[in-house]
Amino acid sequence: MKTLLHILIIAALATGSAFADTKVKAGPRKGLLLDLGGKQAEFLVEKDRSISIAVYDAALKAQPATTEVITATAEAPSGKTKIEFEKKGDLLVSKTKLPEGEGYQVVVQAKSTPDAKTKNFRIKLELHTCKECGNPEYACTCDE
Ligand SMILES: [Zn+2]
Secondary structure, eight states: OOOHHHHHHHHHHTOOBBBOOOOOBOOSSSSSEESSSEEEEEEEOTTOOEEEEEEEETOOOOOOOOOOOOEEEEETTTTEEEEEEEEETTTTEESOOOOOOOOSSEEEESSSTTTSOOEEEEOOOOOOOOOTTBGGGGGGOOTT
């Protein structure tokens, strides 16, 4: 399984989906905004370590997550874990929780529609709250 996952990741990287290089922007829920091109997805780690994704239009108006296709890979020291999402109301919520610990990378692969090009976002999982901006550290907007 691990090998298969590894191959899938390499395949995803090889298809030319470059990692997005954007300034940190936080959304209305203090999560990290991921630019999906026209739409924005807000990555938020809930208290129970599940991930919820809210979708907004370019003006940050909430949209139901109807066409978005999102998966994530937690690159925890204990190994890579693929995380899938399911629709809950207007949100996409992870079916599994993030592995224990923090400081590791979470790679989110997202596209706004099934036919869109996949965008990869690398998020360093730092869960403490930044004292200056009040956001979780992975969505800290200070000095950026
Ligand atoms: Zn901050």
